[in-house]
Amino acid sequence: QLQLRESGGGLVQPGGSLRLSCAASGFTLDGYYISWFRQAPGKERERVSCTGPSDRTTTFADSVKGRVTVSRDHAKNAFYLQMDSLKPGDTAIYYCAVDRMACLGNYGVYDYRGQGTQVTVSP
Numbered sequence: 001q002l003q004l005r006e007s008g009g010g011l012v013q014p015g016g017s018l019r020l021s022c023a024a025s026g027f028t029l030d031g032y033y034i035s036w037f038r039q040a041p042g043k044e045r046e047r048v049s050c051t052g053p054s055d056r057t058t059t060f061a062d063s064v065k066g067r068v069t070v071s072r073d074h075a076k077n078a079f080y081l082q083m084d085s086l087k088p089g090d091t092a093i094y095y096c097a098v099d100r101m102a103c104l105g106n107y108g109v110y111d112y113r114g115q116g117t118q119v120t121v122s123p
Contacts, residue, residue, distance in 0.1 A: 002026035002112060006096055009117030012086055020081040020117060022096030027112075029077055033099050036070070036081045037107045038092035038119075048094070049081065050103035059103065064090070086121045093118050 008020040022034070031053050039045040051058040051070050058070050069082045079096065094117050097110035104110060 004096055004098065004112050004114035006094060006114045006117040009094060009119045011120045011122065013123055014087055014121055016086050016121070017082070017084045018086065018119060020083070020094055020096075020119070022079045022081075022114060024077050024098070024112070029072070029079060029098060030074070031100065032111070033101070033103050034070075034072075034079050035097050035099075035103060035107075035110070037095045037097060038090075039095070039116075040089075040092040043092075045095075045107050046092075047103075047105060047107070051079070052103070083119075086119075088121045091119060091121050 003025055005023050006020060008018060012018055033052055035050040036048040037045050038048050048064055049058055049060050049070055055072055067085045071080045095114050097107055097113040099110045
């Protein structure tokens with residue numbers, strides 16, 4: 001079965017850090033554009049980052065720039081989103097999505113999409 005699965009979410013205090021994982025099964029992440037999205041209650045889904053297949057280029061949303069980094073573990077077939085200096089405004093469900101063609105803005109058209117992991121930033 002081809003799927004993506006996110007993990008690593010949780011409750012963290014403002015200023016804290018979390019590392020989210022996106023693990024693929026049934027296919028390899030190599031060759032895909034990999035994006036992280038998030039959706040806060042009552043808000044539209046927002047693309048947080050997108051990394052090209054070669055890992056040389058990653059774009060970040062202005063809202064997280066300077067506070068998040070991405071990395072990949074080829075052996076584990078996984079991709080990570082490291083989030084630091086977290087703010088209450090970062091509270092959202094975080095999703096990963098991959099596509100063969102490009103960094104797409106529309107989460108719904110990605111080739112594979114995960115079910116999400118909840119991140120809550122609160123004192």
